[in-house]
Amino acid sequence: MGNRRRVLVVEDEHTIAASIAARLRAEGYDVDLAHDGPAGVDAAERTRPDLVVLDVMLPGFDGLEVCRRVQARRPVPVLMLTARDDETDLLVGLGVGADDYMTKPFSPRELVARVHALLRRVERAGQSEPGQAPTVVGDLEVDAVQRRVRRAGVEAHLTPIEFDLLAYLAARPRAVQPRERLLAEIWGWGEPAGTRTVDSHVKALRRKLGADLIRTVHGVGYALEVAG
Structure with a gap:
């Protein structure tokens, strides 16, 4: 279907990646998987996803570098996953272009809600009226x-x-x-x-x-x- 949204999941823990992918596919999304930093950047370039679910800790280079490279090539909403609830790490993630974050462990239902919300926000962002004064x-x-x-x-x-x-x-x-x-x-x-x-x-x-x-x-x- 032409109107299906595509999500790229970049997560090195294969069980977690498969679980996220299964849940998102059940919600009607097309899902691609990558399991390290370089593969994540390549997949984002190749598949042009509508949203990226991105783990911070990855082999090759980390999720922050993935986010930086992906956003430099083509801005896309990013939901970051982190194993640590560390405020400094979170601020760095937001600083390189992530839109939201979740701390592991998380509920699949909440992850789906965050993905829905980020995509709705992107839709709303394109609805400003021409000529609207600052x-x-x-x-x-x-x-x-x-x-x-x-x-x-x-x-x-x-x-x-x-x-x-x-x-x-x-x-x-x-x-x-x-x-x-x-x-x-x-x-x-x-x-x-x-x-x-x-x-x-x-x-x-x-x-x-x-x-x-x-x-x-x-x-x-x-x-x-x-x-x-």
């Missing part, structure tokens, strides 16, 4: 049509999901957005266990655009706070 809040400018962001005239390079998160907050300046709402609106799913995904992306935005950009409301969520 959102300006203080010295921050968010252009939804060109998907470009500038602060104080300096352009910042964001991943697709970082852009969507920032655009959502910028459209509602100073209004506190609960983590659960951001998960539902940006990622398209509502599992409370995923709130650390929001936290990691906020940290990435602060690193790229300034620590003062987004205010944390402890126990609730985040608000855009740009002076001016």
